[in-house]
Amino acid sequence: MVESSKPCFFRNISSCCPDDRDTHTVVADLEGSLLREESSFPFFALVAFETGGPLRLLLLLLLTPLAFLLRNLVSESAGVRVLVFASLAGVKLSSINSVARAVLPKFYASEVRADAWRVFSACGRRWVVTAIPRVMVEPFAKEYLGADVVGERGRVYKGRTTGLVVGQGVVAGDVKEAALRKMLGDSTVPEIGIGHRKSYSLLSALCKEAYVVSEKLETEEFVGGGHLLRPIVFHDGRLVQKPTPLRALLTVVWFPIGFLLACLRIAAGSLLPMPFVSPVLRLLGVRIIVKGNPPSASSSGVLFVCSHRTLLDPIFLSAALRRPVPALTYSVSRLSELLSPITTVRLSRNRSTDAATIRRLLATGDLAICPEGTTCREPFLLRFSSLFAELTDDIVPVAMENRMGMFHGTTARGWKGMDPFYFFMNPSPAYEVTFLEKLPKALTCGAGRPSHEVANDVQRLIAGILAYECTNLTRRDKYRALAGNDGTVAEKHGLDLGLLAVLLRAVKIISNLTTK
Numbered sequence: 001m002v003e004s005s006k007p008c009f010f011r012n013i014s015s016c017c018p019d020d021r022d023t024h025t026v027v028a029d030l031e032g033s034l035l036r037e038e039s040s041f042p043f044f045a046l047v048a049f050e051t052g053g054p055l056r057l058l059l060l061l062l063l064t065p066l067a068f069l070l071r072n073l074v075s076e077s078a079g080v081r082v083l084v085f086a087s088l089a090g091v092k093l094s095s096i097n098s099v100a101r102a103v104l105p106k107f108y109a110s111e112v113r114a115d116a117w118r119v120f121s122a123c124g125r126r127w128v129v130t131a132i133p134r135v136m137v138e139p140f141a142k143e144y145l146g147a148d149v150v151g152e153r154g155r156v157y158k159g160r161t162t163g164l165v166v167g168q169g170v171v172a173g174d175v176k177e178a179a180l181r182k183m184l185g186d187s188t189v190p191e192i193g194i195g196h197r198k199s200y201s202l203l204s205a206l207c208k209e210a211y212v213v214s215e216k217l218e219t220e221e222f223v224g225g226g227h228l229l230r231p232i233v234f235h236d237g238r239l240v241q242k243p244t245p246l247r248a249l250l251t252v253v254w255f256p257i258g259f260l261l262a263c264l265r266i267a268a269g270s271l272l273p274m275p276f277v278s279p280v281l282r283l284l285g286v287r288i289i290v291k292g293n294p295p296s297a298s299s300s301g302v303l304f305v306c307s308h309r310t311l312l313d314p315i316f317l318s319a320a321l322r323r324p325v326p327a328l329t330y331s332v333s334r335l336s337e338l339l340s341p342i343t344t345v346r347l348s349r350n351r352s353t354d355a356a357t358i359r360r361l362l363a364t365g366d367l368a369i370c371p372e373g374t375t376c377r378e379p380f381l382l383r384f385s386s387l388f389a390e391l392t393d394d395i396v397p398v399a400m401e402n403r404m405g406m407f408h409g410t411t412a413r414g415w416k417g418m419d420p421f422y423f424f425m426n427p428s429p430a431y432e433v434t435f436l437e438k439l440p441k442a443l444t445c446g447a448g449r450p451s452h453e454v455a456n457d458v459q460r461l462i463a464g465i466l467a468y469e470c471t472n473l474t475r476r477d478k479y480r481a482l483a484g485n486d487g488t489v490a491e492k493h494g495l496d497l498g499l500l501a502v503l504l505r506a507v508k509i510i511s512n513l514t515t516k
Contacts, residue, residue, distance in 0.1 A: 013115045013194060013211040018122035021191070026123035027150075027180065027206065028194035030130035030137065033213050034120060034145075035111040036222065037242075038196070040080065040132050043104060045243040047136060048087040050099045054255040057248055060086040064245060080131045081165065084154065088133065089163025093156050096135055098413055102482040103237035105140040109228060110242070114221040116194050116213050117228075120145070123192060129180055133165075144228040150183045180206060233380050233473060236412045236482045238422055240404055251406065258406070258425035261285075265424040269315065270341045277341070278319045285428050290320045292435030295396060297323060301362035302438075303388060306398040307381060307462050308370035310409040311336060311419055312431070313400045317368055318342050320433040326361060327368040330475070333417035351387060358391050368398075371455065374475040375410045379468045381459050382475070389454035393444035397458050399434040399465040412482040434465055 032038030041064065048056040063086040071079025088096065120126060126147035130137050134151035141147045155162040184190065193207030197215070226232070241247055261284070268280045278288050295302060304325065306313050314327030318341070326343040337344050345361065347354045361367050371384040388395070402409070402423075409423025423429055439458065445451050456470075463470045476486050 011209075011211050013119060013213050016119045016192065016209070016211050018119050021119075021122040022124045024123045024191035025125040025127070025184075025188065026120055026192040026194065027127045027129060027184075027190045028116060028120055029196060030128045030132065030141075032196045033194050034113065034116050034128060035108065036113055037111050040083065040130075041248075042107065042242045042244060043132055043136060044083045044087040045245075045248045046103055046107060046237065046239065047091075047096060047099050049239060049243065049248075049251070050103055050237055051091045051095045054252050056087070057243075058252045061245065061248055061252065062086075076131065084133060084152075084165060085163035088154060088161045091161050093135070093159055093161055096161065097139075098483075099237070100136050101139045102235060102413060104136060105144055106232055106235035106237070107242050108137075108140045109144060109232050110222065110224060112223040112228065113213060114223050117223045119192060119211070120147075120194060121229075127180075127183070127190070144230060144232070146229050148183075150180050233376070233378055233471065234412075234478045234481045235377065238407050238411070238414075240406055240408055254406065254427070255425075258427070259421065262421045262424035266339060266420060269319075270339055272341075274318055274324045274341065275322045278322065281319070286424070287428070287430040288316060288319055289430065289432040290435075291432065293437075294321050294435050295438070297366065300394060301364070301392065302366045302394045302396055303358075303362060303392050304366065304368040304396050304398050305384075305388060305458050305462075306368060306370050307400045307466065307468075308372040308375050309377075309400050309402045310375055310423055311416070312409065312423060313370055314344075314368040315340065315342055316400070316431040316433055317398060320435075325366050325368045328358065328361075328370075330373050331416075333415065333419075335417035336420060339420065355387060355391060358388070362392055371458075372475070374478050376478070377408065377410065379466070380471050380473070381463050381466075381468050382478070383472045384455040384459045386451040386455040389445050389451040389458075393439075393441060393446040395439040395444065395454075395458065397436040397439065397461050399432075399436065399462045401432040401434075401466055403430040403432075405429075412479055436461055436465065 028034045031040055045057060045060060048060045052059075060083070063082055067079040067082035067086075069079075070082060126145065127150055128137070128141050128145065128147045129150045132151060133154050134149050135154065137149050137151055141149045153166045155164045155166060190207045191209060193210040194213065195210065196212055239251070243251065265281060265284050265286060268284060269277050272280055281288065304317060306317060311329070311332050314325065317327075318325045324342045326345060327340075328347055329337075329344050330347055330349070332344070332346075345357060347357065358367070358369075369388055371386075371388055372382040373385060374382065376382055404423065404426045405428065406426050407422040409419050409426075409429075411419060411422075439454075441447055443449065443454065443457055445454055459470050462468075479485050
């Protein structure tokens with residue numbers, strides 16, 4: 001093997017010049033060096049919750065003390081093996097791949113250190129070394145870092161992971177050097193190695209130049225999802241915050257309490273007349289913030305054009321107006337339709353059929369539509385469909401924004417019927433509804449403007465209020481990125497909690513009749 005020049009002192013990454021590194025190879029530890037987070041627990045916790053729910057997360061929490069003891073008394077590899085088994089044993093490999101593609105990149109990206117990325121991104125050949133299973137890291141490493149992965153491979157049996165690893169397995173401190181030499185080959189000596197204090201000796205033995213990152217985490221900067229090789233616009237998963245052990249424990253404890261609270265909040269929203277929904281939800285911890293001047297009811301039919309954050313947007317719009325406004329939907333679960341306190345009308349995605357439906361509904365009164373066609377969590381607005389602009393000039397843009405501290409109320413991979421439950425399971429969720437001025441006649445199709453220009457103008461108006469970025473991305477782009485399909489929701493038959501939903505709707509009808 002070619003001998004390398006071994007540094008005799010610790011050199012901080014800030015002293016490394018990134019210029020003229022296009023032909024160089026760089027090797028970096030993922031945990032603790034390229035990422036701020038040195039512990040791999042949060043990423044195992046994300047996979048555990050997304051594939052097995054709170055019970056799997058509880059199992060991981062129960063075995064974490066054992067992993068800690070083995071890591072300190074035996075080896076780092078032994079400790080990580082316990083986490084691998086607790087979070088992955090028995091899980092479908094396709095489910096892990098789905099979480100690695102749609103959920104984990106958002107959390108990895110928020111941890112990337114700017115000082116390490118400055119050098120890492122300047123090199124032409126990039127490698128990351130990780131104790132996390134390769135299947136959990138590769139989608140992020142390849143798509144957002146442009147890097148290959150040195151990591152362990154798990155054993156798979158009939159499409160499910162066993163929770164065991166192949167060969168030496170976990171690429172932790174005690175087997176890291178051997179794994180890296182095997183991947184790179186005896187004749188390759190990386191020009192740059194990026195590590196932390198614990199891995200410095202390994203990197204200095206393998207690389208021509210070795211650097212360590214600063215340990216002062218409170219003063220460093222992070223790259224974020226918008227400054228990697230590609231921005232993170234779409235992501236999935238239910239957890240809002242990175243699940244540290246304490247947050248994971250709080251999530252497990254809160255889950256049954258939050259579900260009961262969500263049922264109470266949903267029942268209040270479904271059964272009460274609309275004028276009482278807002279004050280009652282406030283008593284139950286749900287804040288509805290109304291800005292702008294909500295227009296009064298109109299027999300001519302005003303079209304409320306809303307940005308789309310969750311499927312609850314039209315319901316909170318109605319709560320802000322204190323009157324039910326029918327809403328157009330693209331594809332929601334049957335349960336969500338039955339539980340909805342407002343009338344929902346499905347669009348067929350056939351332009352002429354949908355146009356006729358919208359005209360008919362506008363002839364009877366006001367109507368709400370989300371022309372993005374799907375939700376987006378990040379501060380972006382997807383492309384607005386121009387159909388609405390062709391059918392009416394009475395357009396009121398509405399900027400919708402929500403706040404969730406524990407759970408996301410949307411999903412692209414899971415069952416959409418649980419979306420409202422997850423939103424209302426947050427301890428103190430909030431919705432901010434901002435009514436903009438009615439679109440001037442001179443900016444509508446009635447003044448001779450093309451419908452796509454009107455749609456773009458409405459998109460820019462809402463984006464300006466929310467400080468969001470306009471994009472040309474569509475529903476199809478989102479679902480292809482997160483779920484590998486075009487976003488069509490298959491109709492599910494069977495119980496599907498439908499009986500409960502029908503009973504709630506029946507009670508609501510009786511409640512409305514008794515209040516008249």
